Amino acid sequence: MKLNIMTYNVASGRCYAKDEDINQYGGARVDLEACAKVIKELSPEFCGINEINNYEKIYVDETLKGGTACDQTKFLAEYTGLSNYFFGKAINIPGRGNYGNAVISKAPIISSEVVAIPDPEIKDETRYYETRSISKVKLDIAGGVTVLQVHMGLAIAEAQNAVVAICKIIDETEGPIILMGDFNMCPSNFLLNMLRDKLNEITPDGEGYIHSFPSWTHDANIPAGLKNHPYCKIDYIFASKHFKKISCEIPDIRVSDHKPMIATLEI
Numbered sequence: 001m002k003l004n005i006m007t008y009n010v011a012s013g014r015c016y017a018k019d020e021d022i023n024q025y026g027g028a029r030v031d032l033e034a035c036a037k038v039i040k041e042l043s044p045e046f047c048g049i050n051e052i053n054n055y056e057k058i059y060v061d062e063t064l065k066g067g068t069a070c071d072q073t074k075f076l077a078e079y080t081g082l083s084n085y086f087f088g089k090a091i092n093i094p095g096r097g098n099y100g101n102a103v104i105s106k107a108p109i110i111s112s113e114v115v116a117i118p119d120p121e122i123k124d125e126t127r128y129y130e131t132r133s134i135s136k137v138k139l140d141i142a143g144g145v146t147v148l149q150v151h152m153g154l155a156i157a158e159a160q161n162a163v164v165a166i167c168k169i170i171d172e173t174e175g176p177i178i179l180m181g182d183f184n185m186c187p188s189n190f191l192l193n194m195l196r197d198k199l200n201e202i203t204p205d206g207e208g209y210i211h212s213f214p215s216w217t218h219d220a221n222i223p224a225g226l227k228n229h230p231y232c233k234i235d236y237i238f239a240s241k242h243f244k245k246i247s248c249e250i251p252d253i254r255v256s257d258h259k260p261m262i263a264t265l266e267i
Contacts, residue, residue, distance in 0.1 A: 001142055002246060002266050006044035007149070007180035007235055009213075009258035010035040012053035012099070013072060016215055016257050032072055034255045036079040039104075042251070042262050046105035046139060048149035048180040049076065050258075052087060054097045073102040082106055088114040088135030088149070101135040101149045101181065110138040117150075117165050120157035127155040132162060136169060142267050146173050150181040159184065163191045170198050176242035176267060182258065183236050192236075199238035202263045204248045209233040212261060215254040235261045243267050 013032030039047050052072045077085035082104035090100035115134040123129050135149040148169060152162040170177060179199055187209050204210040212235040235258055246264040253259055
């Protein structure tokens, strides 16, 4: 059985498709439909999504030019035809709503839960800290496939806590597992080796790692010819030994600030 799967950080629907969409703060107008069109066009069996914001009300501020009250998970599920969905809350953003990760799927959901990633006890790095979580969803595919969608923190201590939490889930889970998401770390990061010891990393076809972030480059010091070129890979797909890789790519699509990552696996 072949499965087309996808992971995508949709930046809460902010659209970076054109330079004029981006403001001086690196924010952009909200156009969730543009992200939905990307998912629908790539047509996965299921998609893990990062930076879902289920807005409570319309807002306008200097970072995001506008937004509409919207259950983003439900909207994406209905628009793409991946009608079975689960939203895993990480935090609540006052005035905006719940924020976290989601999984949308053609196959029914057998079970779902949010697994909290512990905050570091000591926050001594000059990084932005944010409480994170893992959306754990078991899909009715091939007897049951567990999907873990994660968005890791920027600080080393946050990433360490996330990896430990993921490894614990892997050790306690029977059957096929797929781990996906925005890991906020480059391929050389030593923490990834803990995951590589337990799961197979699904890498894009060709030599080396194809970069996924940012889909645009908002930096006046970068030559014009390089402005739309991502400079690092921070989005990943891992799979248990039950799966065989058929293909994998990071399509050159500039809508969110991340490019999507897709893979075809056989189970």
